[in-house]
Amino acid sequence: MKASVKGIVINTFRESARNKMFYLLVFFGILFALSSKVVSFLTLGDAMKVLKDTGLAAINFFCVLIAIFTGINLVFKEIEKKTVFNILSKPVSRDEFIVGKFLGLALTMLTALGAMSAIFFVFVALSGGGFDWGILLYFCMLGLELLVIVAISLLFSSFTTPILSFIFTVSLYLIGHVMWTFNEFKALLRVPAWKALIQVLYYLLPNLDKFNIKNEVVLGTALNPWTMLFSILYALAYIAALLALTVLIFRKREFQ
Amino acid sequence: MKALEIKGLKKSFRSNFLLKKYHILKGVDLEVEKGEIYGFLGPNGAGKTTTIKCILDLLAPSAGEILVDGQPTSSPAARRRIGFLPENPYFYDYLSAREFLFFSAALFNLSGAEVKDKVAALIHRVGLSGHEDLKLRKFSKGMIQRLGLAQALVNDPDLLILDEPFSGLDPIGRKDLRTLILSLREQGKTIFFSSHILQDMELMVDRVGIILDGAIRRQGKLSELIARSIQYYEVVCDHIAERELANIQANFACRDGYFILTLASDGNVNQVVESIIHNNGRIVAVNPVKMTLEDIFFNEMRDSR
Numbered sequence: 054m055k056a057s058v059k060g061i062v063i064n065t066f067r068e069s070a071r072n073k074m075f076y077l078l079v080f081f082g083i084l085f086a087l088s089s090k091v092v093s094f095l096t097l098g099d100a101m102k103v104l105k106d107t108g109l110a111a112i113n114f115f116c117v118l119i120a121i122f123t124g125i126n127l128v129f130k131e132i133e134k135k136t137v138f139n140i141l142s143k144p145v146s147r148d149e150f151i152v153g154k155f156l157g158l159a160l161t162m163l164t165a166l167g168a169m170s171a172i173f174f175v176f177v178a179l180s181g182g183g184f185d186w187g188i189l190l191y192f193c194m195l196g197l198e199l200l201v202i203v204a205i206s207l208l209f210s211s212f213t214t215p216i217l218s219f220i221f222t223v224s225l226y227l228i229g230h231v232m233w234t235f236n237e238f239k240a241l242l243r244v245p246a247w248k249a250l251i252q253v254l255y256y257l258l259p260n261l262d263k264f265n266i267k268n269e270v271v272l273g274t275a276l277n278p279w280t281m282l283f284s285i286l287y288a289l290a291y292i293a294a295l296l297a298l299t300v301l302i303f304r305k306r307e308f309q
Numbered sequence: 310m311k312a313l314e315i316k317g318l319k320k321s322f323r324s325n326f327l328l329k330k331y332h333i334l335k336g337v338d339l340e341v342e343k344g345e346i347y348g349f350l351g352p353n354g355a356g357k358t359t360t361i362k363c364i365l366d367l368l369a370p371s372a373g374e375i376l377v378d379g380q381p382t383s384s385p386a387a388r389r390r391i392g393f394l395p396e397n398p399y400f401y402d403y404l405s406a407r408e409f410l411f412f413s414a415a416l417f418n419l420s421g422a423e424v425k426d427k428v429a430a431l432i433h434r435v436g437l438s439g440h441e442d443l444k445l446r447k448f449s450k451g452m453i454q455r456l457g458l459a460q461a462l463v464n465d466p467d468l469l470i471l472d473e474p475f476s477g478l479d480p481i482g483r484k485d486l487r488t489l490i491l492s493l494r495e496q497g498k499t500i501f502f503s504s505h506i507l508q509d510m511e512l513m514v515d516r517v518g519i520i521l522d523g524a525i526r527r528q529g530k531l532s533e534l535i536a537r538s539i540q541y542y543e544v545v546c547d548h549i550a551e552r553e554l555a556n557i558q559a560n561f562a563c564r565d566g567y568f569i570l571t572l573a574s575d576g577n578v579n580q581v582v583e584s585i586i587h588n589n590g591r592i593v594a595v596n597p598v599k600m601t602l603e604d605i606f607f608n609e610m611r612d613s614r
Contacts, residue, residue: 060415064401071403134399139460142365142393143416144385308367309322 057145058153065157066164069123075165078122082115082169087176101182106271108176109188112169113195113267117226120162120199124206125218127154128303137308148300155207155296162199166192187270190281197288198264202226204295205259211303229261263287310379312468312499313341313364318373320359333359335523337373341501341516346494348514348531349503350606356523357503358396361472365393377468389417392466396473398457402446406437406456409445413460431459436485451482458489469493471502475509487513511602519606521613527605534605539597542578544570549590557584567593
């Protein structure tokens with residue numbers, strides 16, 4: 054990796070790592086994951102299943118929150134505070150800047166997720182559960198989903214304000230988790246043009262449900278390795294497409 | 310080959326709402342020779358910062374060509390030779406001065422032990438020794454400006470572009486910066502700096518370009534611009550009777566025992582001096598009173614209206 058891109062990656066990671074908000078969200082993520090123990094006491098049935106279920110949901114929620122909040126400010130803040138002048142006036146192309154920013158935030162997210170996962174595994178072990186490979190796989194898939202969310206928020210951050218970026222990213226996140234409704238909705242339509250439009254949207258919008266394997270992990274049902282592989286390739290292709298689009302927009306951007 | 314060459318640079322913006330076109334630069338032409346200090350002078354809103362942003366590819370020119378050492382600055386490779394200090398710089402406040410300079414060096418793909426020595430030397434050179442590990446959020450404006458200059462020098466640039474480097478500096482900071490800029494010229498660096506503070510510019514620049522309303526109105530060597538701009542002559546004399554002097558030149562004043570005659574720049578100085586000598590007067594001094602850069606600047610501003 055070029056030293057300039059590496060510099061941007063490290064600086065982006067440093068920026069997040071020295072932000073109090075980041076630590077606050079990581080702290081709450083861990084706190085809520087650990088509070089699943091209380092929920093499991095109050096629930097009838099398999100306490101370990103409830104513990105894993107609510108713990109994973111808490112980590113998922115706070116990681117997504119960190120990804121969105123950090124991502125929407127990523128490029129906007131550089132432009133707003135004019136620190137981007139310092140970078141782009143040097144022999145750094147705009148493409149390298151975007152790639153560096155993405156990798157820096159990806160590193161931040163994966164570090165946060167890694168810390169939360171490690172604490173959760175220790176917690177499960179202390180609660181009498183064993184090491185669960187399924188949960189590790191769940192965290193890997195969550196990591197992929199977070200990278201897609203980071204790429205989405207980076208795209209919006211490159212041309213609009215944080216408030217609009219937040220609205221767009223959250224909307225895509227919510228839509229991305231109900232993509233299965235598109236097929237049902239399409240079946241109800243009669244006009245071919247509308248059907249085609251829904252089909253196009255189905256392929257264009259991020260299908261984030263592909264990364265959700267929580268039910269399989271908690272219930273212990275078998276995972277299809279081919280489906281998993283497809284999800285990984287889907288994530289990589291989607292991120293590449295989003296970064297390419299971000300770069301195209303950012304190349305045209307003027308800094309007044 | 311010129312250090313910096315700008316030909317027919319134009320830049321327009323469209324307003325967000327009505328898409329009305331605003332012409333900020335209307336054809337800037339300028340040349341900066343290698344090893345000189347070029348002062349880019351103009352009032353606020355004249356187009357100085359827009360020109361600099363076009364040079365650094367932060368803005369895409371609507372028309373024209375910008376070359377640094379013969380290479381277009383739109384290519385990242387050309388920017389390898391440039392050091393830039395933005396106007397009112399703001400740097401990452403969560404970094405220390407040392408971390409920031411390492412980051413700046415990395416952006417030039419510089420790394421390793423060589424950078425470590427260079428960063429230490431730069432911190433010393435801009436007078437920030439003892440503050441290298443302080444977070445930038447605790448830096449004063451003057452310290453930020455010094456750090457800004459250090460990051461602009463981290464790649465040992467051939468061309469240094471400084472946008473309003475004196476703004477916000479106290480007299481000591483301004484003097485230090487002047488000394489530093491002059492020492493950089495002695496090292497053979499080319500310095501292009503914009504300012505609206507005429508006093509600093511007059512003390513340092515070799516050549517000056519005056520930009521008004523998006524176009525260069527006047528450009529040339531400061532010494533030539535000033536030499537061509539004699540406003541009037543002052544002839545100082547004594548040992549002559551007031552009555553005799555009044556016959557030679559009606560317009561004179563008496564100060565500290567000397568007579569001071571004011572002659573128009575196109576007046577016959579030789580004839581007046583000869584007449585004074587002929588009447589047994591003594592010539593103490595003949596002073597051409599030249600325009601200052603400030604006078605030249607305000608004349609250009611008045612003419613452009």
